Amino acid sequence: MKYNVVERFTSINGEGMKAGQLAVFIRFAGCNLRCTYCDTMWANDKDVAYEPMTAEEIYDYIKGTGIVNVTITGGEPLIQAGVDKLLELLSGDESLYVEIETNGSVPLKDFMDLTNPPSFTMDYKLPSSEMENGMEKENFSYLTEKDTLKFVVGTMEDLERADELIREHRLTDTTNVYFSPVYGELPYEAIVDFMKERNLGGVTFQLQLHKFVWNPEERSV
Template identity: 60%
Template sequence: MTQYKVVEKFISINGEGRLSGQLAVFIRFAGCNLKCSYCDTRWANEKDVIYELMTTKEIYEYIKSTQIQNVTLTGGEPLLQEGMLKLIEKLTEDKELSIEIETNGSISIKEFADIRKNPPKITMDYKLSSSNMEDKMVVDNFNYLRRYDTVKFVVGGSEDLQKVKYIIDKYDLSKITNVYISPIFGEINTVEIVEFMKDNKMNGVTLQIQLHKVIWEPDKKGV
């Protein structure tokens, strides 16, 4: 029986993405294969982090008990969990649920994008140079993004912004999926991002502020 390492499960609002501001039930899984410079859930990636082992059935029953329809699978890096495809297929069988996968862009999303029945929405990062993890990105993932998925760029300065424009143009991202730019909290003035977007006529691109860091303390857990 497959069991998943769950470090947090809670109800909150989506702080980012297409459903920003809407209620969601979050399942946060332990462990990550990256060490981003600005990671705000580093605690969930530690080898000695405390987690709860939960089966597919237990996770599904918890989600249904909340009566919340938006479900966000996050981490850490949820796609590292053995058996994640099986879990997602089970959750998507329930047409009342809207499943979102938050993934860091370093793992292939192909098998998850192939789910056709009530497909999960994939929110995928592209890590820029300020993360120190850009060399880990799987650019082939751009081939599997759909109209209801999202690519998220977290920027820390002008070099990151230039790379965002390059990637968007190279892969025509704003025409195939949803594109969001977020600032590294406390590292870049959002005015700089807006001016860059204006100067480069970045149609179809959305500036996003992480709502949960505005509403609560930036490092607060369980929100």
């Protein structure tokens, strides 16, 4: 079995619990959503160039970098056929910290039987994405203290919706909750002011570091 890899590179982790740390990235082709603000839309093009790689080839590449933080991303990596086999292989190496970025539309329950499940960094798509109707709210119940729930916020309506969900599902009691602003949209101070007004002490505000270190349009960073 081979996987459609559009990028593989090393860099710092731009967001999440390992932000600022070196990581090796494996990016898969294809996504089942079309968010308005998507910054990797090119990877979702049906004609995008990709490198077919087996799970063993991906593992060997990761180990060859000497970096222990691994980010599997896309696109939407959880729609890759046989991705559970790759995750089983990677998670079986206890020297690696494996994180998989997912868009919130794929049921996480399908991956709970892995021997050592990876850390999930899951988006919940808010109104400005125009993809909220594709979200699997059942996924909230599978997120733990080793996972991250990321709300990508581009408008005040997004912040209001995120606050509603956090309180309704008591999300900060069970997992790590982040606000990640859409680059160049909502003023950062407005997000911080909102967090103060709503007393969202359990939420982490985070910028996408890679977009400040490099040109926001740069790939493989």
